[in-house]
Amino acid sequence: MTPGNRPYFEDIELGSEIGPRELVATDENVATFCRLWGNPMPNRFTDPAIAEKSGLPGPIVPGVMSMAIMSQALTDWAGPESLKDLDLVFRQPVPHNQPLLISATVTDTRQDDGENLVECDVLMTGTAGERYVGGTALIALPSKGG
């Protein structure tokens, strides 16, 4: 591990598992996000009645915010400027106030144009195995050789 407890490229193997890291999006988190995003409230992300009218079980976490949460889990692991590409599919509505488990599995490692790259399948799941968000990430890591 590097001095900041971040992984080196050489520490990573095909099939290496990252996480799961547990994060929660509270009602307050989502309201803060919607204000910043400029989405007029109340809306289906903040209001139970509006969410139900849209056929949702309750207020949901916006996809843009789910992406930010997954990015956070990955940069916590690999460093603030490590994430080069995050490509996600929003599969199911993501609930507020519930544990969201973010995990990744390494599918490829390669050196390309002076960068040490790790490709992963990434997932955001619920505690009962719900697959909320899936996709791929490309992460650059430092090398022990400098």
Add this chain to the structure above:
Amino acid sequence: MTMELEYNRELYGVEHPAGPFEITGELIQTFNRSIGETNPVFTDGAAARAAGYADVLAPPTFCTLLVRNVELPDIDLKFGRTRFHAGQRVQARAPIVAGDRLTASSHLKEVYPKTGRSGTMVFEVWETTFRNQDGAVVADVQESYAARE
């Protein structure tokens, strides 16, 4: 079987500009607060400067917030009754720090049908390129919307 999609193909090759967006430290801090981000390079100017940045670094998906401000035209797709945000991709090209001034340019990338277990859906993909005040590309964002019968 190929499906003949009906929509406004004249939108291909047309760029839709937006901005400028002033990326203030306050915007980055609010973004951090909304997701519970605590990495000092994103939250603390002194730590960011010690790491070699001019000011706090924006987390890598920050630009996705700004896509909402790009006025994307209706492609007039003759398919489906409901439409939802199906996916999103961010390619981070260069650091974005507090004090940067970004501009955006969006275009229709592709429209395609996909048939799966739940029937046929039509995906509409927009691509937005963000540049900073020096003209450097800092991020490419793809937004994918799906129309369903």
